[in-house]
Amino acid sequence: MAQQSHSHGDQGPHGGKMQDVVGVHAELLTAERTLTIHLYDEAGKPVAASGYTASALVGSGQSRQVVQLAPGAENTLSGTAAAPVARGTSITLQIKNPAGRSGQARF
Structure with a gap:
């Protein structure tokens, strides 16, 4: 079986951008909020x-908001922003794994 490698900006199985963070590959998807x-x-x-x-941390221009993400079905973490997330908005993910190790990824 071939090992997959993801670099910054790679596309994931659901069409979102992939980033490596705390030992996993994180794929970000946004839809409205x-x-x-x-x-x-x-x-x-x-x-x-x-x-x-x-x-x-979702930022666009001078507007910034923090969205808490909670575990959902299977392999997902999700949350709802106060306002719709525009295409091209800068998003910084802060994630902590079950072992207590934390890391950041920028999308």
Whole structure:
């Protein structure tokens, strides 16, 4: 089985951008006000989101908001922003894995 490697800006299985953070590959999807992160291992298999905590700093111009992301179904973390997230908006993900290790990724 070939090992998948993701560099900054790679596209994930759901069409979102992929970033490496705290030992997993995080795929970001936005739809209106909803932010969803899908977690995958090095082989591209889903990683259970239970035990992970995360927040996203969503910024556009002078406007900034922090969105708390909670584990959802299977390998997802999701949250709802106060306002719709415009295409091209800068998003910084802060994530902590079940072992307590934390990291950041920029989308």
